[in-house]
Amino acid sequence: MALLAEGAIREIASYYGLNVIASIERRTVTGLITADGQNYVWKFAEEKDSEKRLAALSKVSQLLQEKGIRFAVALPNQNHVYLTRLHTIPSLGYLQPWLPGRHLNLGLPNERMAAIHALAQLHQLPVQRMDASVLSHHTPLQQRIFLKARALSGVWKDACERCPPLEPFSVGVLKQVSQVLEEPAPFYRQLVEFRQLSFCHRDLAPHNLLVGPAQEVQLIDFDQSGLDDPLYDVAQIANHSLFLGNLQAGDWRKMMDAYVEAAHLSPLRERLLWRILAWPDILARSLVEWAKRGYPADDWARVHYALKCESKRRQLLYSDSPYPIRM
Structure with a gap:
């Protein structure tokens, strides 16, 4: 999408009653600075960004603010609608607050724990007060795990030929793939039978978690959010946290114990959580992306780091999990 020209910025200002004095272009959004010191972000709408969905997210924001957590959602314009059509650049978009703060650092234990507590509060929002018709996510968790396993199975042999250090991981990785694709594993049946739906962010990369001026956790970029497990x-x-945080023995246990307590997780759901943590997600993602790029040698460093992360995963599971984990 084209960057905002001066005419488009004036158009946005008129729709929202703003006195814009400066703009800052980012990769996918434009920041707007106003004379009264308020900062905003303009985002071009995607196909899923309907008026009904943005209104539903606004209601979720109000529920979350009752918990003391801010997150950036669309603001209504002066016509009391969320989607605004620009004419200078024919397009739909919406304005949202630019929350002050810095990216949360998952390498810091206190910030990891703050993120976990904020997540538990998000997941405990009353679903019955939300518009499930526009917030439901239609690909269940067990299906996403199945698709990941199928993708990993399809690239594993070629990846091992090009990166021999992968070979020692074959038995464990292929066993997990087999459990997903072939065996009638009780774990995956339980994910269906004991499925729980909460409002979820669904894109919790560190750049979508902010630490505000009062050291509070703030959430941004709810493009993928919805009702999910x-x-x-x-x-x-x-x-x-595993990828970025230099975790030590006991760190995962502290995080998961905090979530279990704050989110009132049942023993069965806690066991399912630890089973999900055993899935080699970092390695699977790295190898599938490596295959898509044609296995370039320049990606070896990324693959080797993913292997290092998966070695650390095994160590953490053996040291931290309160349940026996089949690897």
Whole structure:
């Protein structure tokens, strides 16, 4: 999408009653600075960004603010609608607040724990007060795990030929793939039978978690959000912490114990969570992306780091999991 020209910025300002004095272009959004010191972000709408969905997310924002957590959602314009059509650049878009703060650092134990507690609060929002018709996610967690396993199975042999250090991982990785694709594993049946739906962020990369001026956790970029199994969010935080956080024995246990307590997770759901954490997500993602790029040698460093992360995953599972984990 084209960057915002001066005419488009004036058009946005008129729709929202703003006095814009400066703009800052980012990769996918434009920041707008106003004379009264308020900062905003303009985002071009995607196909899924309907008026109904943006209104539903606004209601979720109000529920989350009751918990003391801010997240950036679309603001209504002066016509009391969320989607605004620009004429200078024929397109739909919406304005949202530019939350002050810095990216959360998952390498810091206190910030990891703050993220876990914020996540538990997000997942406990009352679903019955949300518009499920536009917030439901239609690919269940067990299906996403199945698709990941199938993709990993399809590239594993070629990846091992090009990167021999992968070979020692073959037995464990292929066993996990087999459990997903071939065996009637009780774990995957339980994901269906005991499925729980909560409002989930679904894209919890560190750049979507902010630490605000009062050291509070703030959430941004809800493009992928919706009603889903909350274990998906928890696994994302755990895997990003593994990738970025230099975790030590006991760190995963502290994170998961905190989530279990704050989210009132049942023993069965806790066991399912630890089973999901055993999936080699970082390695699977790295190898599938490597294959898509044609296995360039320049990616070897990325693959080797993914292997290092998966070695650390095994260590953490053996040291931290309260349940026996089949690897």
